[in-house]
Amino acid sequence: MPETSPPDGLVSQDVAVVDENFLQLERELGLLLRRAQASSTALSRRVHPDLEPSAYVLLGHIVATPGVRASDLATFIGVGRGTISRQLSRLSALGLISRRPDPEDFRGQLLDLTEEGHKRFESAQQARRAYLHSALASWSTEDVDALAAQLARLNDDLAEVRRAEEPTD
Template identity: 50%
Template sequence: MTGVDREFLALERELAVFLRRARASSGEMAREIHPDLEPAAYGLLVRLEETGEQRATALAVYFGVGKATMSRQLRALETLGLITRRPDPDDGRASLVALTDEGLARFSAVRNARRESYVKKLEGWDSAEIAELARLLHRLNSLQGGTDD
């Protein structure tokens, strides 16, 4: 086994642990927002909070899921009162999705608590290390999803 092979095996191992923990964390955060919220929907709330109102199709493309999957997830969020949909004035066939005030309040409370948890976990890291980790994860995510956002 070469050094490169060992490096990629180590990367695979660490990503597997990271992803498993991230899924569990998303589930916890989703339940804190609303007990009936699916873990996958937490990412939708993150995206809507960051970008504001968006077309459902743009969200589907960003997350790499089909329209039917996105529609189901958005319907669940709407039923819970966390998002609202309205017709797109530029295209009546499309809808624009946004967080409701309640959705934003619940999301912000959970996100702020999670941020404080990260601050505690990474208290031994300096800000340059945290910035570098964020930069590298963004770079990896850009490869995964084909986006440079």
């Protein structure tokens, strides 16, 4: 029976152990994602009782990139124009964002949070930070830094794989 080679970067490990490691990683990531989704729902409700959890991410990106174009926001989130337009209309109706014409493209709009949007979003962010501080209270600073670094690496690698899988024009 021929030997199966371990994936690149994993040397001299039994393939069954490697597979089990990846299965465990998938389980832990799945649990983390479910908890993050539940947290996102709770945080969105802190911002506004009628805010959809998916819109919370939009607010976060608008805070991080004030004056972002609606089209760039759609690209970042990975949705089409119709979807982003509906979500932004809802955020505007809730009084959380403002829109202004893009001076470089008369068809475009630049987005910012309103004063009320900033206030509500910051309140939710403070609650999220308090939750993380509580959850990681027993962790050393080094452990928190190491986790942040590994998550950044994972996010970068996942983004790279996604880019490589996208069809080219």
